[in-house]
Amino acid sequence: MGMRTALFDKHVDAGARIVDFGGWDMPIQYDSLINEHHAVRQHAGVFDVSHMTIVDVKGPQAESWLRYLLANDVARLKETGHALYSGMLNEQAGVIDDLIVYRMAWGFRLVVNCGTREKDLAWMNKQVAAYDVQLTERPELAILAVQGPAAMHIVMDLLNSKGASAEAVQVGSLKNFSGAEFGSWFIARTGYTGENGVEIMLPNSEAPGIWDELLAAGVKPIGLGARDTLRLEAGMNLYGHDMDESISPLSANMGWTIAWEPADRDFIGRSVLENQREAFKRGELPVLSGLVMEERGVLREGLRVQCTFADGAVKDGVITSGTFSPTLKHGIALARIPSGSQNAVVEKCEVDIRGKLIPVRLVKPGFVRLGKKVFE
Amino acid sequence: MSDFPDDLKYAATHEWLRLEEDGTVTMGISDHAQELLGDIVFIELPEEGKVVDAKQEISVVESVKAASDIYAPISGEIIAVNEDLADAPETVNTAPYTDGWICRILPSNPAELEELLDADTYAGMCE
Structure with a gap:
């Protein structure tokens, strides 16, 4: 038996076929991958992505550490809730992992892949030693991705039905790649499908109830199979397939995620990457x-x-x-x-x-x- | 649960066969196989007129998730191919034993039919 998210029983109830995914027992599909795929493109679907690893970064040097750790620059996140996508590179500019980082009122929140959790944490812990920064994994949080053209309205309705009308208005006004924290919940307009929608991080104890309410509102549960076809249609990379530690981010369509300016920001892999950049411009990569x-x-x-x-x-x-x-x-x-x-x-x-x-x-x-x- | 009709024979590689009254054999893939594959989106159909040996690869069924080789369960000549599957491969998901048939074979060695599995044996294998 593998690790299970707080929603495992809900997946079984919904008829999921369960597979091992990086040590987790996860739903690969419920009834039909293609029907699930279309549900997200045409209406709304919910994905349990609680197997992904949340790492909160706090402390007086949180920002300066992340500016050193990541190829993208968290200083670009001007407001609380804003998010960016980045590669975490090694000294040879190979991609250790890709991740989303959110600026929070109290620091930063990273969401990294489950398959790379151990090496990511080992790398971060090694790099953080000289900094006044605290890293905290948040396994007590579930992540639900609600995606599709109807997703925003359904999530707003759900918040309204709980008397959280101010929160609903705030979620409705979120710009793409930004989020808002409500107590122990964090709701962000991010996703992996190329559709509108949100990712909701919330306590494990509350996840099954919200899952039921989403399904009752007509949201279809979506397995990992359709998650892959949706992300690939959206042209989004999958770690371990489209890039890994042997691949330059420039050869993985991640050039747009590298913050070259300011030129004096030193981040891990930068000097090798500068050379690769010249080679890439010459058409050699x-x-x-x-x-x-x-x-x-x-x-x-x-x-x-x-x-x-x-x-x-x-x-x-x-x-x-x-x-x-x-x-x-x-x-x-x-x-x-x-x-x-x-x-x-x-x-x-x-x-x-x-x-x-x-x-x-x-x-x-x-x-x-x-x-x-x-x-x- | 998968369906295993009693009047069919099965190969361990998940093909089904039906012996027709004219001595030819109709074949496709089992309900269990289509369930495992999931949504089928493409079938490289067998070549009509081709003479094949038992266990020879004759076709490929592709779902979103995987490609699966289809083998001739018996030796013979492929005398008909279900061309409808070119445009509607998903028929194999919805009707694996009827409209989702893949081809018909004129057996050259009918004794090979005896070596195939009955429904109970095959169903036991799929558990």
Whole structure:
């Protein structure tokens, strides 16, 4: 038996098929992955993501420590509740993990992946030694992600039904990537689906009741299977697949998460990353690209991507995450595409599926946003 | 619970077979197999006219989660293929034993049918 979240019995009650996920017994799907996927794109779904690790960061040097620990810069979080996405890099600029950091009234809150929990905590504890900072894991908190076009209204209605009308108004006015704390609850407009919605962190003891109320309000429970197809349609990375410690964030479409300015901010991995940045500009590093296969079929992680360049060179890339897009009804993927010499462009791209080369198109990572196709 | 019709034969690799009155065999994948795979989104259909050996790979069924090879349970010639599955692969989920059939085989060695599993044996294997 693995570890269980406060909602394990609720998953079983809802008919979930349970699988081991990083040591946790988690729902992979309830009735149908595709139905669950569509529920989030068309109405609202709830995900139990309590297996993810919450680490609260407090102390007089919390901000200066995080500015050293993370490639993105928490000084950009101007107001309480604001959030940003960042890589946590090692000295070689490999990605130890990706995470969300929120500025809280009392410090910062990090949410890191469950599969990397131990190495993340070990790394943080090692790096924090010289700082006046306290790290506190919060296993007593559950996380519910409520996502979909109807999610905001449903959460506001739920708060209103509890007499929390002021809180409902505040949640309704949250901008994307910001949150608000209400006692032991924290509600933020973040997620992993490319839809509107919130993530609610709340005490484990209160999670089953809220779960029931969400389901009664027409929110569908969503398993990890649809969580993966939704995030991939949204073009979002999955740690351990699209990047890891051997990959530069620049080759994982994470360049936008690196705060280069101010130039005198020293963060772990910066000096190596500066060199990689120059190499990337010269076109010497691989690029994480989107792939679209309009023929019927499914793209899978690990498949070889044969790239033919304008100068005639042929090089192999690899799919790092692939699936069948339930929204678009064709194969989509993220793939690490090699660079051409002297910036030669890729003229033809084919995926090797069981020995057959199937043509695919290279697009920017990101396929569906707010229910609509977003690539050309 | 999965359905295991008594009038069918089964292979350990999760295909079902029905011996038709004309001596041909219709085959597909079992209810248990489609449940394990989940939502099926693509089927690489067998090649009509191809002569195959028992246990030879003839088709691939892909769900969102996984790709699964389909094997010929018996030797023979593939004489018909369910082309409807090209546009509606999900039929294998909704009707694995009827409209979700995959192909028909003209057996070259009918004795091989005896080596296949009956419903109870196969159901026991799937527990």
